[in-house]
Amino acid sequence: MKIERFEDLIDWTRHTHGRLSTCLSRAAGKHEQLRAQWLLTYLADHEKALARTIGRMEQHAKPHVLRTCIYDYLIREPILFSGPSAKAYDSMSVDDISREVFDIHNQVIELYRSLARRAEIEGARVLADDLLKLEEHETMRLATQVGRINEI
Numbered sequence: 001m002k003i004e005r006f007e008d009l010i011d012w013t014r015h016t017h018g019r020l021s022t023c024l025s026r027a028a029g030k031h032e033q034l035r036a037q038w039l040l041t042y043l044a045d046h047e048k049a050l051a052r053t054i055g056r057m058e059q060h061a062k063p064h065v066l067r068t069c070i071y072d073y074l075i076r077e078p079i080l081f082s083g084p085s086a087k088a089y090d091s092m093s094v095d096d097i098s099r100e101v102f103d104i105h106n107q108v109i110e111l112y113r114s115l116a117r118r119a120e121i122e123g124a125r126v127l128a129d130d131l132l133k134l135e136e137h138e139t140m141r142l143a144t145q146v147g148r149i150n151e152i
Contacts, residue, residue, distance in 0.1 A: 007066040014054040021047035027089035036094050039149050050138055065123040098146050105139040
């Protein structure tokens with residue numbers, strides 16, 4: 001997907017979280033370990049809810065901000081991972097699943113952090129910062145919940 005405007009980036013982010021949710025959900029039904037099934041199910045639900053939240057943010061954003069060109073601000077293609085569908089979550093350990101999902105979230109955070117620093121238009125900077133805060137908050141919440149699963 002070519003990302004040229006904020007709305008493209010938000011669509012891409014929403015799609016990435018939605019696709020990750022689908023992959024994690026499918027893997028939950030196939031994994032042999034109960035703890036991993038719980039983790040995969042929780043993560044899938046969380047990613048699905050996050051995708052919906054990102055969609056709502058897009059609906060409430062100002063149209064002129066969504067149309068702001070950002071391709072000059074992106075140094076690289078978004079997200080370096082090979083894609084959630086390429087991962088065999090159903091055969092990963094709980095730690096590997098956690099590590100992979102946090103890697104995806106951290107890459108999204110870095111992308112928004114970079115964009116928030118480079119955006120020249122105030123509305124674009126605010127939107128990038130809001131998306132960054134959302135991703136950071138949700139990643140911290142995930143870390144807390146994953147820690148609880150590891151305590152079991």
